[in-house]
Amino acid sequence: MSVLVPTMGALHKGHQALIKRARSMSQDVVVSIFVNPLQFESADDVAAYPRSPERDIQLATLAGATEVWMPDYEEIYPSQINPLKASAIGELYEGKSRPGHFDGVVTVVSRLFEIVKPEAAVFGEKDFQQLQIIRAMDSGVEIIGVPTVREFDGLALSSRNVRLSETGRVSANVIYRAMAAARLAPTIAIAQEIIDTTISTDTGFRCDYAAIIDEENFSLASDLTKHKRAIIAGWIDGVRLIDNMRMGA
Numbered sequence: 001m002s003v004l005v006p007t008m009g010a011l012h013k014g015h016q017a018l019i020k021r022a023r024s025m026s027q028d029v030v031v032s033i034f035v036n037p038l039q040f041e042s043a044d045d046v047a048a049y050p051r052s053p054e055r056d057i058q059l060a061t062l063a064g065a066t067e068v069w070m071p072d073y074e075e076i077y078p079s080q081i082n083p084l085k086a087s088a089i090g091e092l093y094e095g096k097s098r099p100g101h102f103d104g105v106v107t108v109v110s111r112l113f114e115i116v117k118p119e120a121a122v123f124g125e126k127d128f129q130q131l132q133i134i135r136a137m138d139s140g141v142e143i144i145g146v147p148t149v150r151e152f153d154g155l156a157l158s159s160r161n162v163r164l165s166e167t168g169r170v171s172a173n174v175i176y177r178a179m180a181a182a183r184l185a186p187t188i189a190i191a192q193e194i195i196d197t198t199i200s201t202d203t204g205f206r207c208d209y210a211a212i213i214d215e216e217n218f219s220l221a222s223d224l225t226k227h228k229r230a231i232i233a234g235w236i237d238g239v240r241l242i243d244n245m246r247m248g249a
């Protein structure tokens with residue numbers, strides 16, 4: 001069977017974990033690298049997105065990719081774009097801060113699936129909202145989520161981390177610290193308070209949202225029973241960082 005690992009390049013160990021997982025399932029692992037303009041706010045953001053094609057091919061191959069596919073714009077969007085709409089949770093949290101972002105994601109993922117026709121596709125839990133929205137696409141492709149790979153201090157691996165200043169990099173683990181400290185709290189009110197207090201002590205972090213939600217529909221959780229997750233996003237040094245962690249034991 002063929003397994004697809006969709007990426008936008010600038011690969012790191014987090015992507016390699018996705019590729020390794022795909023390879024554990026199949027001898028036919030396609031890694032796509034396509035910086036999708038539809039999911040960015042502006043043409044400047046698209047242009048500024050880091051690109052390292054040669055290194056990407058090396059890292060993908062080392063992790064077990066059997067094909068690294070770098071389509072150009074015309075291959076993905078040959079004539080006119082048929083824009084798709086993300087499920088309802090696409091309007092919340094990341095979707096609220098980045099209007100149209102998830103519509104762009106489902107549009108490109110649907111094109112990638114159409115062209116590659118994989119039986120399964122692998123995505124990171126780091127972008128948990130994206131993962132749930134892709135699951136809701138009902139594409140007929142099996143969607144596999146892979147746990148977030150973290151730095152030694154808990155910071156989730158991301159292509160954006162290299163843009164952090166030295167001091168920004170030190171404080172960036174505040175997101176992880178907040179979630180880890182709240183994970184085993186006895187009540188949701190206490191968990192939320194721990195998160196809010198931890199992130200407010202870091203003056204370098206400008207919080208966008210810090211919430212505990214139900215994994216299924218992203219409604220605010222009312223307790224910490226099964227399938228509740230902390231989701232946090234904000235900026236350090238103007239770099240947007242997002243992360244999440246399942247709450248409870």
Ligand code: PAF
Binds near residue numbers: 007105108109130
């Ligand atoms: O997570 C990403 O890198 C992108 O959103 C994806 C899934 C490759 C779609 O462009």
